Amino acid sequence: MIMVLQDIQREYRYLPCEALLQTAQALDVKLSKVFSVATFYNAFSLNPKGEKVVRICVGTACHIRGAALIKEQIEHHLGIKAGQTTEDMKFSIEVVACVGACAMAPVVIVNDKYHGGVSVSSATRLVKN
């Protein structure tokens, strides 16, 4: 089931309600079970995501090198908090606990592109339209 949901998530960038219903039917499991898996794992979202998903790593190495400040700058710049999406559906901010690129801390990933050694000024550049 996890694999199925992952594929749906990749396609739509979130899990639409309809898709959960269909997953339950296709796999012949209760909807409640699909829902519990969909809400347990961080990789799944029940809300639509923006065109660009900005993932800010807040793993220990990034934390020590100022990830909180980077997060605050990006949040302030976009006017939304982590976990939210801008009204124009352009940007979503997510925090992720370590992406395994600790040697380049602090790290921000925009869609699938890694940006290492992010500074206060480069952070806001990453989220300029």
Place this chain on the structure above:
Amino acid sequence: MIIATPKQLEQLAAEYKKTADKHKKMVIVCCGTGCLANGAQKIVDAFEECLSRRKVKDFTVEAVKKTGCHGFCEQGPLVVIEPQGTFYTKVKPKDIESIIEKSIENDEVIEKFLFTNPKDGRKIEKYPDVPFFSHQHRIALRNLGKIAPFDIKEYIAVDGYEALAKVLTTMTPDQVIDEITKSELRGRGGGGFSAGKKWRTCRNVPSDVHYVICNGDEGDPGAFMDRSIMEGDPHSVLEGMMICAFAVGAKQGYIYVRDEYPLAVIHLQKAIADCEKHGLLGDKILGTDFSFSIRIARGAGAFVCGESSALMRSVAGEVGEPRAKYIHSVVKGLYDQPTVLNNVETFVNVPVIINHGADWFREIGVPKNSGTKVFSLVGKVRNTGLIEVAMGTTMREIIYDIGGGIIDGRPFKGVQTGGPSGGCLPESKLDLPVDFDSLTEAGSMMGSGGMIVMDDKTCMVDVARYFLQFLVSESCGKCVPCREGLYQLHKLTIKICEGNGTEDDIEKMEKLSQQIVVGSLCGLGKSGPNPLLSTIKYYRDEYLAHIRDKKCPAGVCRNLITYRVIPELCTGCLACITACAYHAITGQKKEPHVINQELCEKCGACVAVCKHDAIEVS
């Protein structure tokens, strides 16, 4: 092509070695996640582009090799010229033309790309002379940065699958387990349990089905060795699993990979497909009776799934909640069948032990802690990256000899090992030998090998708060001591960070911690209070400074600090004014700026951008 016999494998290895040797010169471009982020693919493209319009004697585009992570990610993109071993750092696409002209056509060394030793400012020419590499002992990382992970031929050329052939043709499963037991290989995922004993228990459970699972759910923030190994040397992982499967009698294996590691999944998928094509996975491997296949199960972002029983439920497609382990998962694991679960690094050690023997392996390291351990050395240290040292190497050697000391020469404050289950160790423990038992005794743990170095600007109360926050959000919520206990601990640390703590709070936290340790169902809860307890043990003064004096000595906790511009140092460059998101700083160009305390949110952006150290935190 199916490799039908061990003899044929041997012939192929000899053939591939010859192919590899035919290049007079090789260029190695590191293409680990770190270097890719720094633009390594553009370097490879630049080489291809340049070589397409320029003829170079004895050198073609085939001699440009993309390898896995060298470990020295901070200096990336890395380019190594072999056989000289010339080591270039921070290379840009526009530099490729001159590298080809000078270093490949004419054997010249271009000084500006060489690594500068931060200790003495000296330029270092050769790869093995860089202190970051010269102090290491590489076993698990043996092929990283040497072979192209996408090409099974390269792995076979470095005697890959030789150990598998040896096991299948000359050893019985019992002999394999005896050898691994004798080598004293301990689980590298954190627990440090004897791999041989685990395999023996699993084999002895009477059942038609046994499983082998490789744990690649590297959830500890600050650790990335498993990711680098899976990306850079996936075949070694597969070979280790195959040997284990032969020993315990398993026909099916799974690799559980974190969702955050897309490149690792791609490389493993390719490696598995190549093995199937060559008859190294599937039925009757190498013409013997041994059959085994491997599937990848992708995680979906849950730290608790690194725990054995939670991981197995997640592989089965369920919610990753742990269960009480009255019966170990090695007896009743995946789909209630006996299952061996080992970590990536553990499996990677297996082929080497089989090839070189248990005695050879035991000579490395210290008694009861044989072999090496990979660490990700990160945080406020000069040379950050992935390193591998013999067990028993001291912290001091790791941080100062390999790591080159603390950034900007600041004082060392502590090192955090073992991730959210581990602890922080102070300066007095710098000479502690790093092995499973010594770390546990000191109140921390090995964990999967994250080693996060902290300087005097790191607040230890904030670090404890950080880990508790992480654990609260990652606790699966099944058992009360973990779910509620960690939540309360987190609240108490916030209270102290905000300057509202009292001295009883420390006592309260210690008491509650004990109950969480005793009452929790799985390792997440049982070891959850470790970061807190170790910081209270070694940095009690810092807690007291927050509580009694309402001060944060490291200048981190916002409620307890103020920022002020030092007019004598301020050049009036406007940098902080631009950086401040709260418009709290005012001033004219070339005149000292002023921070409006009422508007200041104390985010620290001004300090981060000020090049003149003109902002004081007090």
